[in-house]
Amino acid sequence: MIMASKLREYYNLNAGESPMIRNEAEYQEVTRRMAEETLRFDEYRLRLKQSDLSDVEIRRVIDPLESFHLQLKEEVEAYERLKRGRAGSW
Numbered sequence: 001m002i003m004a005s006k007l008r009e010y011y012n013l014n015a016g017e018s019p020m021i022r023n024e025a026e027y028q029e030v031t032r033r034m035a036e037e038t039l040r041f042d043e044y045r046l047r048l049k050q051s052d053l054s055d056v057e058i059r060r061v062i063d064p065l066e067s068f069h070l071q072l073k074e075e076v077e078a079y080e081r082l083k084r085g086r087a088g089s090w
Contacts (some may be wrong), residue, residue, distance in 0.1 A: 021079040034072055041065060 021027045041062070048058045 020074050027079050029075065030072060031076060034069065034076065037069055041069070 021030055044065075045058065045062060048061060053061075
């Protein structure tokens with residue numbers, strides 16, 4: 001099973017550490033990995049549905065994963081704003 005701790009390991013983050021994109025290479029890597037994660041989440045959600053879990057049980061499993069994914073998405077958006085010179089547009 002995919003777990004939030006595995007995602008942190010995948011992105012080389014320590015517990016409690018926030019993802020931060022520092023350069024273009026990291027930006028490219030994070031956006032590539034996020035696209036892969038989105039596909040994995042869809043596959044994982046399908047497998048969970050096939051295992052006869054209720055919607056509540058599936059949300060309980062998926063929510064922590066999506067929460068971390070959303071943090072990364074926010075980091076990508078912040079980096080993109082910085083690249084466009086709009087750092088204060090939070």
